[in-house]
Amino acid sequence: MMLIKISDDALARALGADELAEAFAAKGHEVHRTSSWGMQWLEPLVEIDGKGFGPATLGDVDAILNGSSDKAIGVIEQHPFIAGQTRFTFARAGKTRPTSLADYHATGGWQGLMRARQIGPEQIIAEVLESGLRGRGGAGFPTGIKWKTVAGAVADQKYIVCNADEGDSATFADRMVMEGDPFQLIEGMAIAGEAVGATRGYIYVRSEYPDAIRKLNEALVQCADIIAPFVCEVRMGAGAYVCGEETSLLNSLEGKRGEVRAKPPLPALEGLFGKPTVVNNVLSLAAVPHILAEGGSAAYAQQGMGRSKGTMPIQLAGNIKHGGLYEVAFGVTLGELVNVIGGGTASGRPVKAVQVGGPLGAYLHPDQFDIVFDYEAYTAADALIGHGGITVFDDTADMGSMARFAMEFCAAESCGKCTPCRIGSTRGVELIDRIRAGGRKRDVIELAPQMQNTVKDQGRSVAEEVALLTDLCETMKFGSLCALGGFTPYPVMSALKHWPEDFAPEARAVLEAAE
Amino acid sequence: MSNSVLAAIIAEHAGREGPLLPILHDVQAEFGCVSPEAEAQIAAALNLSRAEVHGVVSFYHDYTPTAEGRPVVQVCRAEACKARGVESLMPSAMAAAGDRVKLHTVYCLGLCATGPNARVGDRLHSRLDAPALAKIIENA
Numbered sequence: 001m002m003l004i005k006i007s008d009d010a011l012a013r014a015l016g017a018d019e020l021a022e023a024f025a026a027k028g029h030e031v032h033r034t035s036s037w038g039m040q041w042l043e044p045l046v047e048i049d050g051k052g053f054g055p056a057t058l059g060d061v062d063a064i065l066n067g068s069s070d071k072a073i074g075v076i077e078q079h080p081f082i083a084g085q086t087r088f089t090f091a092r093a094g095k096t097r098p099t100s101l102a103d104y105h106a107t108g109g110w111q112g113l114m115r116a117r118q119i120g121p122e123q124i125i126a127e128v129l130e131s132g133l134r135g136r137g138g139a140g141f142p143t144g145i146k147w148k149t150v151a152g153a154v155a156d157q158k159y160i161v162c163n164a165d166e167g168d169s170a171t172f173a174d175r176m177v178m179e180g181d182p183f184q185l186i187e188g189m190a191i192a193g194e195a196v197g198a199t200r201g202y203i204y205v206r207s208e209y210p211d212a213i214r215k216l217n218e219a220l221v222q223c224a225d226i227i228a229p230f231v232c233e234v235r236m237g238a239g240a241y242v243c244g245e246e247t248s249l250l251n252s253l254e255g256k257r258g259e260v261r262a263k264p265p266l267p268a269l270e271g272l273f274g275k276p277t278v279v280n281n282v283l284s285l286a287a288v289p290h291i292l293a294e295g296g297s298a299a300y301a302q303q304g305m306g307r308s309k310g311t312m313p314i315q316l317a318g319n320i321k322h323g324g325l326y327e328v329a330f331g332v333t334l335g336e337l338v339n340v341i342g343g344g345t346a347s348g349r350p351v352k353a354v355q356v357g358g359p360l361g362a363y364l365h366p367d368q369f370d371i372v373f374d375y376e377a378y379t380a381a382d383a384l385i386g387h388g389g390i391t392v393f394d395d396t397a398d399m400g401s402m403a404r405f406a407m408e409f410c411a412a413e414s415c416g417k418c419t420p421c422r423i424g425s426t427r428g429v430e431l432i433d434r435i436r437a438g439g440r441k442r443d444v445i446e447l448a449p450q451m452q453n454t455v456k457d458q459g460r461s462v463a464e465e466v467a468l469l470t471d472l473c474e475t476m477k478f479g480s481l482c483a484l485g486g487f488t489p490y491p492v493m494s495a496l497k498h499w500p501e502d503f504a505p506e507a508r509a510v511l512e513a514a515e
Numbered sequence: 516m517s518n519s520v521l522a523a524i525i526a527e528h529a530g531r532e533g534p535l536l537p538i539l540h541d542v543q544a545e546f547g548c549v550s551p552e553a554e555a556q557i558a559a560a561l562n563l564s565r566a567e568v569h570g571v572v573s574f575y576h577d578y579t580p581t582a583e584g585r586p587v588v589q590v591c592r593a594e595a596c597k598a599r600g601v602e603s604l605m606p607s608a609m610a611a612a613g614d615r616v617k618l619h620t621v622y623c624l625g626l627c628a629t630g631p632n633a634r635v636g637d638r639l640h641s642r643l644d645a646p647a648l649a650k651i652i653e654n655a
Contacts (some may be wrong), residue, residue, distance in 0.1 A: 014639035040628040150584060169593030172625045207577055208624055218587045235533075236540055239576030241622065253536030257574040273532065318598035323628025346599070352593045355594060359622075364534075389627070393598045402594070409593075409622065416572075 002030055002065075005047035008033035008098070009179050010211040011172070012283075016057065017044040023061045028412065035180025037094030038325030039081050040170035041346075042073065047094070052076040053310040083102035084341065086303060086311050087327045088290045089283060092181050099218045110226060112289035114298070121151055124195040124292065131297040132309025133288070137163055137244075138357065138386040138483065140308075140375045143288075146278060149268040150196040153276035158198035160189050160230075160281045161253065163274055164205040164212070165237050168358025170317040170389030174282035176325055178205065181286070182219035185198065188285035190227040191292055192278050201232040202272070204249050207239055229259040240414035241463045245482045246279040259415045261481045269338030281387070283313060303329035309372045310423055316342045318355075328373075335369030338392055349394040353499070354401075357386025359409055360487035362494035399499035404432040406491040408486060420476045421485025428492065431469045435462055435503050463510040466503075469496070470514075521553055521588070522543060523582065523597040524554035525560045535571055539578055547582030585617045586655035591636040592620050604631055604645050618652070 006021045007013070021031045024046075037045060042054030046064055053071040063069035073079060074083075076094065083147045087093065104110070116124050116195045129144030138466040145463035150158060162185065166174040177185055190199045205213050216234045219436035224231075243249045250272050271277025287310065291297045300310045308330035314337060316323045321343035338344070338354055345351055353363045362383035364371065371381055378385050389483035395401075407428035414421045434440045444449060480486040500507035524541045528534040538557060540548050545578045549572045556567040572578045591608070592601055612618045616628065625631045633648060635655050 011629060011638055011641060014626055014632065014641035015629065038624075043629070166625065167623060169591075170595045170627045171623075172627055176624045208634075209622065235536065236579060238536060238540065239621075240574065252536065253533050255571065256532040257570050318595040319626065320628065320654045329524075359594060389595075391595045391598055391627070397598065402597070405594070406595070413622075 001437070002048055002311060003030050003032060004359050005034045005094075006044060007036040009036035009043075009096070009176065010044070010209070011040055013211070015043050015055065019058060020044050020046065020056055020061070022083050023058055024065075027061070027065065028232055029065075031046065032097055034376070035098050036176060036325075037076060037082060038090065038176065039079065040324035045076075047076060050075050050077065063136040081322060081324070081326070081341065086329050088300065088311050089177065090181075090285050090325060090327045091432065092184070092291070095323070097183070098180050099222070101183070101217055101222045104181075107121055108293065109183055109289075110187060111294070112292035113187050113194070113227070115294065116118060116194050116292045121195050121197065124204060125151060125189065127297040128195070128288065128291060130313070130338075131291045132301040132307070133284060133291060133300065133303070134308070134364075134375065135281060136233055136283035136312070136387065137246075137286070138384065140385070143280060143284050146268055146280070146434070147192065147195050149266070150198070150276045150278050151453050153269050155276050157200065157273075157275050158196055159272045159275055159277040160192045160196070160198045160201040161250065161277055162189055162201065162203040162282060162285055163244065163246060163249055163279055163502045164203050164209075164282045165249060165270075166282070166387070167206060167241040167244045168360075168387050170355070170390055170391040171315050171358055171387045173313040173325060174281055174316070175212055176281050177211055177286045178209070179215050182216045183223060184289055185216075185230060185286045186219060186223060186227060188288035189232055190230045191288050192280065192285060193230040194430060194498050196276070196278055199229055201230060202239060202253055203232065203234045204243070204253060205234055206237040206243075236278060238332065240415075242415045242482075243411075245484065248482070250277065257415070258499045262481060264320050283387075302355045304377060305329075305331040305372070305374055305376070306437070307446060308376070312373060312385070312388050314394050315387075315389045316392075317345055317389060319345045320390075320392040321346050330372075330374050331469070332373050332389075333369065334364060334371050335366075337373070337390060338369065342390075345392060345394040347394045347396075349396065350396050351392055353393045353399060355391040355393070355491065356388050356389070357384040358360055359485060360384070360490060361386050361389075362490040363493070363498065365498040377403050382490065382494065382499065384487065398502055399495040400432065400436055400502035403492045403495040403503070404436075406434060406488055406495075411489040414484060418479070418481040420479040421481070421488075424472055424476045424480075424485065425488060425510055428469065428472055428488070430443075431472065432492075434460070435465045435469065435507065438462060446473055462504045462506050463513070466496070466507060467514070518556065518628045521556055522560075525557060529560070535563075535568070537642060539572060539575075548580060550580065583617055583628050586635070587617045587619050588612070588652050588655050589619045589621045589624070591622065591624045591630060591632045593622040595623075596630035597630060599630040601631035604643065606650050607645045608648050608652060613638040616652050616655050
């Protein structure tokens, strides 16, 4: 009898990991369902004595057991994809059973919380500040400063809210934390509660993640006594992308339409039910137990570059050969991530574009592959890191249609509160359609002699439509209440800038003339 | 629509902070929709106006005013799945679905490195090609 490890991550299960586990168990072996190593192109990955086999199918079971399988990848921890990483948040990935309290205890679990209780609120916040941890949801706001604000507010009730509404395409790190290491997230929330004086916490998880919800609930039942007097509860979202924006998330938790609130007041002072509230992303909170462990904050701050300290769990997705979860210190170049670590495209064709930061992130051209992973470097390049998702496209991608999709997505998911986002996104779709159709001709009605006030010319040229689109994007960028309307111009304008011929043959000349 | 079942769902969540979304989730799961009658009963129980409850129900994609009688297959058509060719699977998927199965576009199931992806109930499917997706639709 052998001990066999197979992930029970949703991705592995979607690729047949459950059936595989049953097949090994039926042959009399002990199967442990662990978290995923994050090498998703190899899922379902079977681990025996530290050695991996993947992607495994039911037909591979016998060959894996007798050692003749051609799916062998050698020792998992020595695989370049794993060996090249610096794993703090994902230190347990692939190694422990997600909802086993014993496994969590045995791998250093709860040490951060125990130490936090000894050193007290002021010292906790000092260490989070010292670590340099910034909000991993996308905005990059220093976590320690947010906690300090909430700690300083006076109220009868304060809240810790975990934003687990991970709606961006190409992001799955939150899901992997919740499914693979739920106790770590809960510990991070309990520490945050300790730091700011909050006794209630909510984890707002999107409804597309049923596995994560189930595992968090299982974990919460088991550790209720450990985190007490802190009480934590999972709430399920209802399919609204915009609820990943912190103020609309708070409205949703309160049982309202998920409309964005104007800031100020900051949620840190008037958040959930009007009370001081810490709203942090899953990755920010999950990084905290490590930071609060003995010597953790210094170790964290040693990684990274400039003002981007620590590690970022980067998610390699889309048309990429080696897709998965890659936690690494800030400072790695985009070219290394895509071509070396990711191995280029899955289709084997040349890389055309890379979108960093989800649906609201800019499309980067291979000419920009020397850009380093750092909040400030991306901002300077009119791009954003966002939640660290990277989507690779090969040369068959039509960037004009991707720009149109960005506007279409914004129109579908806009909460409707502010005009630039609600109406601008629909007008944006129409504008891109017109540019792709070669401009706008006057219609029959406009040309009728009875319509005396309409201009009887050739209509709007591509150049005029491009100027309108540029103007619309400026309005959305600076006039929208939140990042949905405010950042949709990034994918649109970056696609237009780098691949104008995907919009209209004359678009490149138009852009060059405009400069 | 059974009023007592609805009343039991409301009573189960009434003591919680922000009970409306948990109630609506259970109602949608139980009845397959949140009907105007259900909205009225929930509004009365939570001391909200019917307009407020309807505003919430109509805001979120997960709640529907009428029940869908057909099996539903969710297909992700967000950026990462587009990059992996989901759009080229759609014509054959629509042919396989016909009028019998409802194909529902979603934006991201979180399996972005191994798409195209689909979901039926709580069962996820990944690394799909045209025949695999058609088979899922036929078995839905």
